Amino acid sequence: MKNLLCDALTLTQDARDQGRLALSPEHVHQINQRFDACCAQAIKFHEGLPPLARPMKTRKRGRPRRRTGHNMARRMQAHKNAILLFLDNLNVPFTNNEAERDLRMTKVRQKVSGSFRTETGAENYCVLRTVAETARKQGWDILEAFSTSPTRLIHDLDTSASKPA
Template identity: 75%
Template structure:
């Protein structure tokens, strides 16, 4: 595997080498909202606003055809990010530790959810903000998850697949359908068009987009 992957920080994903890691900010926003709702920690509100501001700035840069967000905004977002993480970790380190379980379980003391989240975001700062530093990287991996959802429904709910060939054919058809939708093509026309012509159409579309940005 090569290139950039956007995921939810599951450790096996982080173990993948030769790829650039980005974290799905939709997952982080849900975790921040949980900290806001249940623990009322102010830093989480500030971090949620920061991610929203960074997303807006990145989209504005794309809409204006710029290759990157301005250096001034990059510095501001990074400084706010560091300040939020530092404030959160300082807050939690000042709290009394959580009681150890009475079962005699060994290991490090358990941390609160907000403490773990702040430490994870600080550790993986580059991955959290990759969408902001590289405009080709999406803010979330929601689109990929939506693309996979119908396949999982087919696998778990609709009787699964009886043969490997059937599974491969299903994946090919779903790939063509989802690609056609993303490119605003007519789905039936895409299914009835030869692969060679589809590739030509896709290359033409990309060239039009590049010419529009360059112009």
């Protein structure tokens, strides 16, 4: 699975570098087939293993416990479309690291100060962080973005979103 996802990432990076808007349907189909085969192989492997032992003090009701790898393979099979979304839409990042980085400063702020004093203060902080991060991602001057009217910022975002990448 690791090799499959690395191959898919390489394909999408190459497509972006070449200025293409999408991967070829043949590549997407091939990755989908390999993904299905990996999930099926993992599930078959785990179902062939003996069941996990139950602790002595538990009741015998409910489904038997599954191994971590088995649960992961079943989740990957169930959420295939979300996992491979970056193949269909080259604007979708391969990882969610950028979103996690965006949230990190808010969590640091909460931990350092204990929390926000008021809900209004928290909302204002979130608005300011959103404007700053959007300006950074768009390559704008952050201080200029803070002094620009919100309608102008929205207009600039709309015009940059309609331009081809």
